[in-house]
Amino acid sequence: MGRSIDMGAAALGAPALIDLEELLATRLLVQGNSGSGKSHLLRRLLEQSAGLVQQIVIDPEGDFVSLAERYGHLALDAAECERDLPAIAARVREHRVSVVLNLEELEVDAQLRAAAQFLGALFDADRALWFPALVVVDEAQLFAPAAASDGSDEARRLSLAAMTNLMCRGRKRGLAGVIATQRLAKLAKNVAAEASNFLMGRTFLDIDMARAADLLGMERRQAEMFRDLERGAFVGLGPAISRRPLRVKIGAVETADRGAAPKLAPLPEAMEAEALQNLIFAPGEAPPPPRVRVAPKPELLQEIFERIEAPAPDIVAAPPPELTEEEREAAIEDIISQIVGEAKASQQAAETLHRDFQLRCRIRRLGPNTPDLADFRRRLTIFRAKQAFPEAADEESWGRAVDLAARLPGDLQSVFLYLSRAAAAGQPCPDDAEIAGFFGSASPSRARRMLGELERNEWIVARVDFEQRRIIAFPELGLETAA
Numbered sequence: 001m002g003r004s005i006d007m008g009a010a011a012l013g014a015p016a017l018i019d020l021e022e023l024l025a026t027r028l029l030v031q032g033n034s035g036s037g038k039s040h041l042l043r044r045l046l047e048q049s050a051g052l053v054q055q056i057v058i059d060p061e062g063d064f065v066s067l068a069e070r071y072g073h074l075a076l077d078a079a080e081c082e083r084d085l086p087a088i089a090a091r092v093r094e095h096r097v098s099v100v101l102n103l104e105e106l107e108v109d110a111q112l113r114a115a116a117q118f119l120g121a122l123f124d125a126d127r128a129l130w131f132p133a134l135v136v137v138d139e140a141q142l143f144a145p146a147a148a149s150d151g152s153d154e155a156r157r158l159s160l161a162a163m164t165n166l167m168c169r170g171r172k173r174g175l176a177g178v179i180a181t182q183r184l185a186k187l188a189k190n191v192a193a194e195a196s197n198f199l200m201g202r203t204f205l206d207i208d209m210a211r212a213a214d215l216l217g218m219e220r221r222q223a224e225m226f227r228d229l230e231r232g233a234f235v236g237l238g239p240a241i242s243r244r245p246l247r248v249k250i251g252a253v254e255t256a257d258r259g260a261a262p263k264l265a266p267l268p269e270a271m272e273a274e275a276l277q278n279l280i281f282a283p284g285e286a287p288p289p290p291r292v293r294v295a296p297k298p299e300l301l302q303e304i305f306e307r308i309e310a311p312a313p314d315i316v317a318a319p320p321p322e323l324t325e326e327e328r329e330a331a332i333e334d335i336i337s338q339i340v341g342e343a344k345a346s347q348q349a350a351e352t353l354h355r356d357f358q359l360r361c362r363i364r365r366l367g368p369n370t371p372d373l374a375d376f377r378r379r380l381t382i383f384r385a386k387q388a389f390p391e392a393a394d395e396e397s398w399g400r401a402v403d404l405a406a407r408l409p410g411d412l413q414s415v416f417l418y419l420s421r422a423a424a425a426g427q428p429c430p431d432d433a434e435i436a437g438f439f440g441s442a443s444p445s446r447a448r449r450m451l452g453e454l455e456r457n458e459w460i461v462a463r464v465d466f467e468q469r470r471i472i473a474f475p476e477l478g479l480e481t482a483a
């Protein structure tokens with residue numbers, strides 16, 4: 001058994017334990033009617049494992065934001081950062097931060113899209129970042145419905161695909177799904193099927209009780225018991241919980257849940273009819289208009305581009321200038337230097353910068369075949385490497401370095417260009433933090449991994465001189481960084 005977390009009390013008061021490592025490998029599915037205590041159960045699980053594993057909570061109702069105050073989770077209001085969610089998810093993965101993605105302010109459609117984008121970006125993280133994380137999704141039937149439900153087909157398709165990836169293919173990437181649903185019948189089958197651990201709470205419909213009993217390997221005639229479970233009581237089974245169906249009473253939690261069950265409150269005293277009329281029909285301020293949220297429009301940029309491209313109806317454009325290949329290259333480099341010069345360029349995704357680049361190419365009328373994203377990335381890196389080491393460089397070797405680098409994949413290409421430029425300019429090897437900074441990472445260990453990768457494939461040879469300075473040699477270029 002690995003590290004266990006305490007979920008509450010099992011039979012005879014023994015603690016009900018969940019083996020965390022096993023849970024990471026085998027996932028968890030929770031079923032129970034509204035009010036049966038699913039969110040409370042998830043909260044208990046999150047609190048008990050908070051210091052042990054990264055946690056990512058998809059929170060449709062804003063129930064889990066209170067974890068932030070107590071356990072330091074980052075609370076993300078999806079409505080405020082909708083457009084940046086993929087970039088945020090990528091950083092969350094890189095820095096292993098626990099987060100609560102609060103979707104409550106979004107319309108259904110936008111909720112589905114936001115969850116899809118966020119999960120998608122977690123899933124797409126670089127292999128080097130496949131650290132273990134619990135991904136908790138409450139009300140999972142919203143995101144992975146068994147049949148048509150709220151939201152547009154398109155949004156539903158996206159979120160269902162993201163949930164399927166999470167549950168079916170997430171494990172290898174370190175993502176362990178923990179999902180709760182009111183009814184299994186409402187949850188897409190392939191999403192439910194991948195969990196090997198179950199906690200089944202109170203349900204009333206025959207079909208739900210029967211399914212719960214089936215999943216737990218109980219006899220059908222015992223299924224009736226799910227009707228009588230009290231709030232907070234669940235029956236668990238699975239490699240991380242127990243080999244036999246085990247009754248569990250979920251224990252107390254530390255943080256408050258906002259959606260506490262409504263309690264009866266005494267009504268105000270009855271009033272005279274007239275007083276009542278005055279109270280209700282008194283003139284006063286109109287109620288505030290409902291808040292309208294403008295749905296984000298990913299097509300917007302595209303539309304703008306198309307409008308720029310479409311010739312204005314009655315003004316005939318002058319023919320584009322005839323440029324030589326050299327003039328064209330110079331114009332492209334000039335645009336790249338403008339983009340790099342702008343303050344926030346280093347924090348923006350290459351895709352965003354590329355769109356900006358294309359736009360500027362159009363404005364300068366550089367013709368149809370402007371560099372595509374991959375080519376643009378390469379040029380951007382080359383430009384930045386030259387900018388980092390502007391000293392009179394061995395231009396011939398540098399030219400060969402640029403050609404060679406084209407054979408390397410993305411991030412390695414960027415490290416190779418940066419270091420070979422240092423060598424061509426007769427400069428010493430930058431340290432790990434500088435190398436990481438060059439390809440937009442804050443992690444020196446990532447830089448070391450990439451150096452290791454380059455070295456294993458014999459692109460570089462690294463050694464340390466007698467004064468402990470790192471020297472990188474480039475066998476194919478006949479270059480090395482200065483001591």
Ligand SMILES: Nc1ncnc2c1ncn2[C@@H]1O[C@H](COP(=O)(O)OP(=O)(O)O)[C@@H](O)[C@H]1O
Nearest residue numbers: 033034035036037038039040231232250260261
């Ligand atoms: N094990 C428990 N111990 C104490 N209170 C609980 C327990 N489980 C649930 N509750 C309370 O019951 C109410 C409903 O629980 P909740 O977790 O929101 O249900 P669900 O998410 O299934 O609709 C909440 O006010 C919650 O605090």
Ligand SMILES: [Mg+2]
Nearest residue numbers: 038039040138
């Ligand atoms: Mg709930």
